[in-house]
Amino acid sequence: MKKISSYFWGFAAIAMMAACSNEELVPEAGDVTLPGIANGEAYLTVRLQDASALTRATDGGYKNGVASEHEVNDAQFFFFDKDGVFVGKASVWNGGEDNGEHGSTGNNVEFKGNTVLVLRGVTETSYPEYLLTVLNAGDFQPETTLKATSEALRQWDNTYKDTKYFVMSTSSYFNNNEEHDKFYYATKVAPSNFQDEPYKDDSMNPDKVLQIYVERLAAKVQVTTGPDLQPNEKGLYKIKNVSIAGDPNNEGGQNEGDMDVYVKFSNWGLSGTAKDSYLSKQLNDGWKTKDPFANWMNATDFRCFWAKSTVYGTDPDLSYTSYSELSSTINGTYNPKNYGYAYCNENTNVAENISDNNVVDPAKVTSVLIGAQVCNAEGTPLDLVRHNGLLFKKDAYLNYVVNVVNNANPFNAYTSYVDETDNETKYKKLDGSYLKLVRDADSKALTVVVDEQQFAGEKEFYSITEVDGKKVATELSTEDAKKALQDCLDAYTTDETLFVCDEAFTNGMMYYAIPIEHLAGFGIEGNTKVIIEGSYGVVRNHWYQIVLDKLEKLGTGVFDKTEVIIPTTPEQKYYLAATINILSWKIVNQSVEL
Structure with a gap:
């Protein structure tokens, strides 16, 4: 020392x-x-x-x-x-x-x-x-x-x-x-x-x-897996019966089937953190007699289990992170090579500033972001997209888009290949590999556009016409081939949502957002559980221990790992189950199901 x-x-x-x-x-x-x-x-x-x-959520x-x-x-x-x-x-x-x-x-x-x-x-x-x-x-x-x-x-x-x-x-x-x-x-x-x-x-x-x-001044957070959530020998967790659309058929539709997919956890981190802290923990005089705060005033142990953070009573302006910045390890220790903790400023607020219709807004509270990848049984990441609520393999979705627009307004642009079965040159219409997803700068939506990179290099393109009952291939310039595909996309006006995705799981990347609970639990109004002050929040010198108990659904897809993630209120398909403890560091325990 x-x-x-x-x-x-x-x-x-x-x-x-x-x-x-x-x-x-x-x-x-x-x-x-x-x-x-x-x-x-x-x-x-x-x-x-x-x-x-x-530690809190349950008092550990x-x-x-x-x-x-x-x-x-x-x-x-x-x-x-x-x-x-x-x-x-x-x-x-x-x-x-x-x-x-x-x-x-x-x-x-x-x-x-x-x-x-x-x-x-x-x-x-x-x-x-x-x-x-x-x-x-x-x-x-x-x-x-x-x-x-x-x-x-x-x-x-x-x-x-x-x-x-x-x-x-x-x-x-x-x-x-x-x-x-x-x-x-x-x-x-x-x-x-x-x-x-x-x-x-x-x-x-x-x-x-x-x-x-x-x-x-710091709050401490840790994430571990519970005894009932154990990976297989490859470190993967199975999710059963996930509906994923398969290859498109000739009519421009898609085949849908249930399959088992696997989740591989990567790192985790904190989102929605306060940007600064008061030097000293600030309290309200009214807490002396008001539950649950009166019970959190522990003079014997010289501390209080709640606080007014710098964003308390406001619509909070918080800091967020990206997938690439998630750096803490699930089940990790203090070892720098296996670092299992994260620290942040305290972030507390009144209930009306962090919830809407009695649902917590994970962007208004400090949340844990669990980084993960969706994989096949061998651990190979799956490139998925969600379109109109349905999961597709990304290449199947892009092929689906090409088939739909081509059925409506056929375009004439092909590439050639040699069929190994008979060693003859054959031709294939441009498919979904000549399209890509981009993030629209204005709407922030994921939209389908022509991938110009696929037209770069020494590639040969053709148009196919029928002469005297035979198909004849005529060489097509790169610009004309690209224009043929682009014109086909532009001409399709039947359903413009065809080109928009709800989310994308690039290289299988996804996250689970877990709003961190504090010690208040929830109030009851009639038969309804309601959020009250102290249901959510992180307080200095508390240790929040998140235990992952169950994994049943996919998380929220990540399109670009460098994009800042501002978590939104998840639909049921993203539900994650977890338990939180807060610690001397005072411990808060929280269990969650994913």
């Missing part, structure tokens, strides 16, 4: 500012002199403790994280007077110790650290009463008041990416003590916590040690 010793800058320098609000501060009992007043130097021994990360209790999740590289201590006006800061770190094995359950406190702070230039009017502790944010500067400092926006994610240290701050909770609840995101400091000389052995007198509880 890195030792930091950048000591307190003098309180005397700011005594003038503090005097305005601290004039009423007097010795705590009778004529007893406050420690340090005689020589202007007081000592404060603190013990840093982690208010352990928590507390669980310790891995060692690096609570390492401290920098500790700052910001002091404020009784009115919450900033009076000074210290920066000291003398190390710490783990509290239990990583991953063990039952401990609310994950680690402890001992620190001795030196306050110089103290006077009766410059004694601080509140302490806000910030870890691993060395560049952070306080505001002039405690409230403004607690509400300072912090992009902890950049700090973690650059340094691999998690930003932490004093934990927030109500305990029905007026002095504490006035600034619930800070530690109340009593004059008795100060000494006029360093206290070297705090184990002898724990009352002399100020206990400080901190929590990470």
Whole structure:
């Protein structure tokens, strides 16, 4: 653990500012002199403790994280007077110790650290009463008041990416003590916590040690598979009886049949994440008495299981990801080669801002995106498209399009090939391989167009005419062949939806979106289950454990792996079943079925 010793800058320098609000501060009992007043130097021994990360959806209790999740590289201590006006800061770190094995359950406190702070230039009017502790944010500067400092926006994610240290701050909770609840995101400091000389052995007198509880600004998410969802020897999961259209017939229709397909999970990631975080967890006074929040106010464990995020009460502006950016591993560990976790800012909101007609909008909440591929039994990805609700193999769909338009307005463009059975040259009308799908820039729909790349290179094309009862092939220029196919597409006006796909599974790529649930469960109105505040959301210092229990349907197709995915409310055909736990890190468990 890195030792930091950048000591307190003098309180005397700011005594003038503090005097305005601290004039009423007097010795705590009778004529007893406050420690340090005689020589202007007081000592404060603190013990840093982690208010352990928590899991929700179902309450999984507390669980310790891995060692690096609570390492401290920098500790700052910001002091404020009784009115919450900033009076000074210290920066000291003398190390710490783990509290239990990583991953063990039952401990609310994950680690402890001992620190001795030196306050110089103290006077009766410059004694601080509140302490806000910030870890691993060395560049952070306080505001002039405690409230403004607690509400300072912090992009902890950049700090973690650059340094691999998690930003932490004093934990927030109500305990029905007026002095504490006035600034619930800070530690109340009593004059008795100060000494006029360093206290070297705090184990002898724990009352002399100020206990400080901190929590990470990050929420943690993990995805695993349950015992009932097991792959075959090739790492594939079977989905039975999926209806996929086959090769087109001569009338321009398609044959449809049920077949077993397989799913291969790739990586997963988070979508719909908040772009920043408050430094301190923000709470509502009304939560003290309102369910379920009152039950989530755990003063014994120095924490609260809900929060007002930076998007709380708004139509949230969130960050999204693409398929190619999914990087966490299902059933993964903390090993960099098999990384199984993802972290994000807390994202909470009121129910009306995240749902429509009592259905959660996965684009308005933080969701897990499970990346996958649909395959055949050998694990080879299947290129599929969904057209008018029906799944096709992509080449079969494009051939279907060519047959339909050709039946309506026949075109005359062929390629040649040598039939190996009789070694004769034969001719084949341009088929679906000369078409492709593109994303329309305006409508964003997937539409069929001529694939000009297929006409590139030294290829020979022909038109076929009948002369004296015989078919005669005449060489056709590349441009004329391409024009013949294009004109045929343009002439077809019977049903323009023929050229539009609902979705495409390029190289079998697809995703399952799982909105992350919190601990509230759901309300009941009559016989209807309703979304309430706290049904969905991610809260700092909680560990959300998503367990995949069942896999029965295909996910949502991915056309281009670099396109940003903004998940939409899925139809039943995309239903995914999962269980979520949140953790010391407080654990939240959530099970889902896909």
